[in-house]
Amino acid sequence: MPTTSVLHRLGAGAKLWGLCACSLALLAVSTPTGVGAAVVGVVALYAVARLGPRALWSQVRPLRWFVPVVVAVQWATLGPVSAAVLTTRLVALVALAGLVTLTTPTSLLLDALERGLHPWRRLGVDAERAALVLALAVRSVPVLAALAGGVRDAQRARGRERDVRAFAVPLVVGALRQADALGEALRARGLDD
Amino acid sequence: MTEATGPTGTGTRTASRALDAADAARVATFAALIAVLGMPGSLSLFGNAVPITLQTLGVMLAGAVLGARRGALAVLTLLALVAAGLPLLAGGRGGLGVFAGPSAGYLVGFVAGAFVVGLLVERLRRVTFLGVLLAALVGGVGVVYACGLPVQALVTGVPLTQTAWLSLAFLPGDLLKALACAGVTVAVARAYPAALRSRTRED
Numbered sequence: 001m002p003t004t005s006v007l008h009r010l011g012a013g014a015k016l017w018g019l020c021a022c023s024l025a026l027l028a029v030s031t032p033t034g035v036g037a038a039v040v041g042v043v044a045l046y047a048v049a050r051l052g053p054r055a056l057w058s059q060v061r062p063l064r065w066f067v068p069v070v071v072a073v074q075w076a077t078l079g080p081v082s083a084a085v086l087t088t089r090l091v092a093l094v095a096l097a098g099l100v101t102l103t104t105p106t107s108l109l110l111d112a113l114e115r116g117l118h119p120w121r122r123l124g125v126d127a128e129r130a131a132l133v134l135a136l137a138v139r140s141v142p143v144l145a146a147l148a149g150g151v152r153d154a155q156r157a158r159g160r161e162r163d164v165r166a167f168a169v170p171l172v173v174g175a176l177r178q179a180d181a182l183g184e185a186l187r188a189r190g191l192d193d
Numbered sequence: 194m195t196e197a198t199g200p201t202g203t204g205t206r207t208a209s210r211a212l213d214a215a216d217a218a219r220v221a222t223f224a225a226l227i228a229v230l231g232m233p234g235s236l237s238l239f240g241n242a243v244p245i246t247l248q249t250l251g252v253m254l255a256g257a258v259l260g261a262r263r264g265a266l267a268v269l270t271l272l273a274l275v276a277a278g279l280p281l282l283a284g285g286r287g288g289l290g291v292f293a294g295p296s297a298g299y300l301v302g303f304v305a306g307a308f309v310v311g312l313l314v315e316r317l318r319r320v321t322f323l324g325v326l327l328a329a330l331v332g333g334v335g336v337v338y339a340c341g342l343p344v345q346a347l348v349t350g351v352p353l354t355q356t357a358w359l360s361l362a363f364l365p366g367d368l369l370k371a372l373a374c375a376g377v378t379v380a381v382a383r384a385y386p387a388a389l390r391s392r393t394r395e396d
Contacts, residue, residue: 094290
């Protein structure tokens with residue numbers, strides 16, 4: 001994995017603002033030439049980041065079921081040219097956003113997010129507390145995945161695999177116990193002082 | 194066990210922080226819960242042939258159990274992690290691409306939806322199946338689609354009416370999840386009395 005390109009080194013905040021601006025500009029483009037230029041631009045940016053077609057595909061892959069359906073509807077309602085333009089624009093938008101994800105580590109994006117929250121302090125936004133919640137949430141994902149696995153095994157043992165309630169009720173109660181124990185632990189460490 | 198002492202005792206006293214320790218823990222845990230409910234295999238329908246996940250159930254439950262503000266914050270926390278690149282959305286999706294794609298409006302709708310579900314459940318005199326069902330239908334289905342459809346129509350260029358027809362495919366699943374949300378919330382409130390803390394706080 002090459003990790004050194006101009007795009008990798010660019011600050012996370014700059015990339016996010018750039019993405020916002022480019023996305024808005026792209027949404028205003030509705031001509032075949034304009035969208036064609038946008039595609040060339042996006043592919044060029046992937047090349048600058050030294051990312052290959054495989055990386056590009058990994059970002060637009062979630063659209064693979066959606067695009068055929070939408071193209072069919074667009075073709076029927078708006079005609080083939082509009083269908084091609086609009087769908088290409090959509091894929092380009094997703095690819096562009098994916099480029100920021102590919103060239104920026106999660107931790108740097110979270111840091112940028114926290115910095116972005118600081119100016120909102122006057123409105124009662126607590127950036128430090130937000131960062132804590134994000135870190136706790138990351139840590140809670142494997143804990144709750146394990147909890148869900150345990151509940152599912154118990155459910156299977158009793159032959160109630162299709163019962164959503166038999167799965168969700170113990171999971172939610174377990175999550176609440178987990179959360180309230182965690183809250184107690186945080187409070188005991190003086191988080192509310 | 195811990196009884197209700199810890200969870201009920203906090204909250205009112207610490208006004209200095211917008212989100213006290215107990216709230217922060219619940220918000221973070223429910224963000225993770227919504228992510229886990231979006232993982233495949235949390236519901237096996239026809240031997241996992243149909244990739245249905247319970248993520249939207251998680252969104253409705255966050256609102257119903259945590260209340261409007263914390264429920265919306267839990268969803269927002271999940272979305273922040275997704276935006277930062279973690280593949281926590283249903284189907285292992287993640288990254289900024291999901292906010293540029295046709296699903297962007299639904300993601301915003303999740304936040305608004307959890308808030309509205311919470312708002313409605315908080316206003317219930319008693320947590321009943323019908324009451325929570327109504328809240329889940331209005332917030333978890335109505336508000337989510339109201340936010341999602343216009344954005345999907347804008348991003349794809351397909352007129353709103355056709356977009357709505359396309360999305361009908363997801364409606365039965367979401368209605369079932371609203372039913373599940375009502376059943377689960379009532380059962381959780383019974384099994385863990387401190388669950389719906391937001392309701393008992395003013396008492």
